[in-house]
Amino acid sequence: MIKIDQNLCNACGICSQVCPRHIPEMIDKDNEKIMKISRERIGLCMDCGHCMAVCPKDAIRVKSLSKEKFIEAQKPDIVGDQLISLFKHRRSVRRYKDKPVPREIIDKIIEAAHTSPTGTGRRSTGVIIIDDPKTLKELSELGYRTYEDLEKNLKNPIARFFIKKRIGKKTFDSLNDFVMPGMHWYMHWYREGKSNEILRDCPVLILFHSPINEPMGDGNCIISAFHAIMMAQIMGVGTCFNDLIPPVCNRSREIRDLLNLPDDREVYASITLGYSKYKFKRTPPRKLAEVRYIK
Numbered sequence: 001m002i003k004i005d006q007n008l009c010n011a012c013g014i015c016s017q018v019c020p021r022h023i024p025e026m027i028d029k030d031n032e033k034i035m036k037i038s039r040e041r042i043g044l045c046m047d048c049g050h051c052m053a054v055c056p057k058d059a060i061r062v063k064s065l066s067k068e069k070f071i072e073a074q075k076p077d078i079v080g081d082q083l084i085s086l087f088k089h090r091r092s093v094r095r096y097k098d099k100p101v102p103r104e105i106i107d108k109i110i111e112a113a114h115t116s117p118t119g120t121g122r123r124s125t126g127v128i129i130i131d132d133p134k135t136l137k138e139l140s141e142l143g144y145r146t147y148e149d150l151e152k153n154l155k156n157p158i159a160r161f162f163i164k165k166r167i168g169k170k171t172f173d174s175l176n177d178f179v180m181p182g183m184h185w186y187m188h189w190y191r192e193g194k195s196n197e198i199l200r201d202c203p204v205l206i207l208f209h210s211p212i213n214e215p216m217g218d219g220n221c222i223i224s225a226f227h228a229i230m231m232a233q234i235m236g237v238g239t240c241f242n243d244l245i246p247p248v249c250n251r252s253r254e255i256r257d258l259l260n261l262p263d264d265r266e267v268y269a270s271i272t273l274g275y276s277k278y279k280f281k282r283t284p285p286r287k288l289a290e291v292r293y294i295k
């Protein structure tokens, strides 16, 4: 439900311009322009709050959004070069000090994750933070068991056929050609007590989950995770995306139970966090594969 206070509205039409579905619309009434809410499109409202945020007269209210929670807009006190420097200095950190990350710092990192955009405007992404060493250990063990079962199944032609059918050729090829050859060694080293390459002995793991039927839920999770990563960078906490964790969280009943992850949700992104054991002294060049304008 959206309401326009006609006593305040000056019919500038900006709310309509910024609304992705043009739900506020300008109409002529008695030779006067007024803004009204489109009855045909009101059901398409994504509760993004842009109309409320932009209105110069503060004349518009979206029922699901509380005005008190809006903050006055300010020019960010960070300049382009500082942001580029932040991006350039971020490294994937895969070795962590045996030192906990204080919850106040984790909370700040999560504050950044909250602010990420979402595909539909719905705020359906959830995070699970695991900073308890015992739970991380339990999750590791269950994760390795899941990958060990998978390796066994991939050796069986019938099971292999059904796995490929279930996950599709692209994911199967990535699993077969990229993930499992490395995982073979990871499992070996873990069972020998040499290292834990799945969780890399991180003190904190953050999982980003979304309803299975949320359009673009996977993208939402990745972007939210990236916001968290950049905030962590500012707070001096190292991070790494971890693509080995989400599949086991989704597949293993025991891990789902451990996380209390509802059946209608899946984990689409995960990041490991902690204080970096080593300091990167240089940043390598990183470039996109191609940049071009179309005339």
Ligand SMILES: Cc1cc2nc3c(=O)[nH]c(=O)nc-3n(C[C@H](O)[C@H](O)[C@H](O)COP(=O)(O)O)c2cc1C
Residues within 6 Å of the ligand: 090, 091, 092, 093, 094, 240, 241, 242, 243, 244, 286
């Ligand atoms: C979507 C995504 C998934 C990733 N998954 C993993 C992963 O499972 N394990 C890992 O060690 N690194 C993972 N990474 C980190 C990349 O390997 C890393 O970005 C790359 O090696 C470049 O290093 P840099 O981040 O320090 O620039 C992932 C990165 C992205 C963007």
